[in-house]
Amino acid sequence: MREFAQRTLLWLVAIVLLGLGFWWASGALDALLVLCIGLGGWLAFHLYHLALLLRWLQHPSAERVPDGFGAWHTVFITLYRQSKMQSQSKRKLTKTVERFINAGEAMPDGVVVLDEHDRIEWLNPMAVEHFGLDRKRDVGNQIFNLIRQPAFNAYMKADRFSQPLILRSSQPDERVLSIQLVPFDSTRKLILSRDITQLERVQTVHRDFVANVSHELRTPLTVIGGFLETLSDMPDNPALLRQFLPMMMEQSRRMQSLVEDLLILSRLENSPKNTANEKVNMSELLDTLMVEAEGLSQGRHQIRLQRDTSLWLWGNAQELHSAFGNLVSNAVRYTPDGGDVTLCWKEEGEKLVFSVKDSGIGIPREHIPRLTERFYRVDRGRSRGNGGTGLGLAIVKHVVARHQARLEVHSEPERGSTFSVVFNRSQMAEPEAA
Numbered sequence: 001m002r003e004f005a006q007r008t009l010l011w012l013v014a015i016v017l018l019g020l021g022f023w024w025a026s027g028a029l030d031a032l033l034v035l036c037i038g039l040g041g042w043l044a045f046h047l048y049h050l051a052l053l054l055r056w057l058q059h060p061s062a063e064r065v066p067d068g069f070g071a072w073h074t075v076f077i078t079l080y081r082q083s084k085m086q087s088q089s090k091r092k093l094t095k096t097v098e099r100f101i102n103a104g105e106a107m108p109d110g111v112v113v114l115d116e117h118d119r120i121e122w123l124n125p126m127a128v129e130h131f132g133l134d135r136k137r138d139v140g141n142q143i144f145n146l147i148r149q150p151a152f153n154a155y156m157k158a159d160r161f162s163q164p165l166i167l168r169s170s171q172p173d174e175r176v177l178s179i180q181l182v183p184f185d186s187t188r189k190l191i192l193s194r195d196i197t198q199l200e201r202v203q204t205v206h207r208d209f210v211a212n213v214s215h216e217l218r219t220p221l222t223v224i225g226g227f228l229e230t231l232s233d234m235p236d237n238p239a240l241l242r243q244f245l246p247m248m249m250e251q252s253r254r255m256q257s258l259v260e261d262l263l264i265l266s267r268l269e270n271s272p273k274n275t276a277n278e279k280v281n282m283s284e285l286l287d288t289l290m291v292e293a294e295g296l297s298q299g300r301h302q303i304r305l306q307r308d309t310s311l312w313l314w315g316n317a318q319e320l321h322s323a324f325g326n327l328v329s330n331a332v333r334y335t336p337d338g339g340d341v342t343l344c345w346k347e348e349g350e351k352l353v354f355s356v357k358d359s360g361i362g363i364p365r366e367h368i369p370r371l372t373e374r375f376y377r378v379d380r381g382r383s384r385g386n387g388g389t390g391l392g393l394a395i396v397k398h399v400v401a402r403h404q405a406r407l408e409v410h411s412e413p414e415r416g417s418t419f420s421v422v423f424n425r426s427q428m429a430e431p432e433a434a
Contacts, residue, residue, distance in 0.1 A: 049075075062087055110177075110193035118143050118156065121188070130177055130193045143191070156181065166196075176200045220255045279429045280313040280320055286345055288321065293328045293341060300337040308346035312429040315403045323399035326392035327356040327419045335360035335416075352428055355420035363411040371409060372397035396421075403427060 049072040056066055062083040068076040104111050110127030112120060120139050128135055131147055138146055144153055155165040165179040176197045182190040286305060293303045313320065331341045339359040346353055363371070367378045375390035400407045400421055411417035 046072075052076075053079075108194075110191070112143065112191040112193075114143060114189045114191065116187035118189075120146075127191070127193060130175075130195065152179070155179070277314060278317065279432065280315050280317045281431075282312050282345055283307070283310070283431070285317065285321060285324065286343065289324055289328050289343060292325060293332055293343070296329060296332045297341070301332060301335055302338075302340045303332075304340065304342045306342060306344040306346070308344070309352070310431050311347060311352060312431050313352065313403075313423060314427050314429045316399075319399045319402065323396045323421070324354060324356075326396050327421075330392060331356045331358035331360065331417070331419070334358070339416075348422075350425045352423040352425075353420050354423075355418055357416065357418040359416040362413040362415050362417055363409070364413055365411075368409050368411065372407070 049066075049068055052066040052068070052072075053075075056064060056079075060083060062080055065076050065080040065083060067073070104122075104124045107124060107126060110130040111122075111124045112127045112131075112133075113122040115121050119142050120133075122139070123133060123135060125135075127133065133146060143156065147153075149167065149169075151165065152167060159181065161181055161183060165181075167177045167179055169175050169177070174197065175195060176199075178194045178196045180192045180194075182192060184190055286307060290303065290305050297303060328341070328343065335341055335358045340357075341359075342357045344353070344355045344357065346355075363378055367376075370376050371378075372393045374394045376393075377390055396407060396419075403423065404427060405421050405423045408420040408422060409417065410420075
């Protein structure tokens with residue numbers, strides 16, 4: 001700016017001196033004429049450059065800065081540098097904003113930005129999923145008109161920034177959300193939402209597990225305690241003792257089975273996820289399972305074994321025996337006398353499948369997704385009467401997961417069930433020579 005003023009002042013001084021020179025040489029009239037021509041040219045020069053500047057200001061950009069002469073060259077060079085710096089700053093700011101937006105888009109939690117009137121300014125895809133909103137249609141609308149739940153409206157109006165809201169919904173799917181209201185400037189607010197459905201289910205399972213273990217252990221302990229109290233209050237009676245002792249032994253075996261299954265589950269959950277890298281002789285394992293099935297059945301069922309492949313498995317023989325044994329034991333227990341139980345080991349394309357098919361009581365469809373939960377029983381009375389602990393399929397689930405396999409269940413009430421363990425090709429092993 002100082003350079004522009006100095007140059008302008010020098011031009012004025014030069015024009016005045018030129019006029020004085022003509023006044024001294026040719027007289028006042030010539031001096032006035034030269035002075036007017038000089039000042040007019042000087043004014044036209046600046047008006048021209050002012051016009052260039054105004055035209056550029058209508059569409060400013062670093063690439064369109066005009067070329068100037070004299071002092072205006074310095075002005076336009078300065079404008080060019082400032083415009084270039086502004087463009088660079090704008091690009092950096094745009095990239096920063098884009099990074100923040102991309103971070104918000106990628107967040108696993110829902111984010112909704114509200115203005116001072118609780119209207120939606122921005123929301124990420126997870127918020128769309130949590131609240132069932134539309135990113136195009138709902139932006140600019142009040143949040144109260146879109147989320148019509150009394151608990152949510154009360155929470156928003158109370159401005160409870162310190163405590164989250166637990167919001168439960170059943171439509172379209174059962175979902176539990178933790179919602180937190182966060183102010184981030186003097187007028188705007190954030191709504192942060194997190195899906196805690198799985199956490200709630202885990203906590204429910206833990207509560208049910210403690211209650212079920214307590215119940216399962218209390219029943220045999222009560223029976224044994226009652227028998228012992230009766231025997232202690234009565235004189236020696238060998239006949240009564242012979243009657244009570246088998247019942248007490250049965251209840252003690254039930255507690256022992258329950259504790260053993262709990263220990264197996266604990267070991268599976270706490271041991272490393274990678275199973276032992278050993279070849280499992282499926283021929284020997286299938287023969288063992290057949291012997292165990294026939295021993296449990298005591299001739300009350302028709303037990304069959306279908307061996308359609310000679311392939312073995314990579315894995316842990318003890319764990320696989322435990323899982324397959326639980327499936328076989330369940331099939332025998334829940335199949336009425338005279339029914340059929342079929343064990344099958346076959347190859348299906350790129351998969352190996354061990355399945356147990358029975359003609360038993362079957363399972364209603366609504367119970368199938370929960371069968372592998374601990375202590376979950378379709379019919380509690382019948383399960384206890386058959387000697388089950390309620391942990392067998394939970395053990396099967398853990399063993400199957402540790403062998404990168406999956407458990408498939410197909411069942412219809414009164415038509416029987418088929419439990420299949422499907423192994424990937426990576427678990428296949430060639431049999432060794434005898």
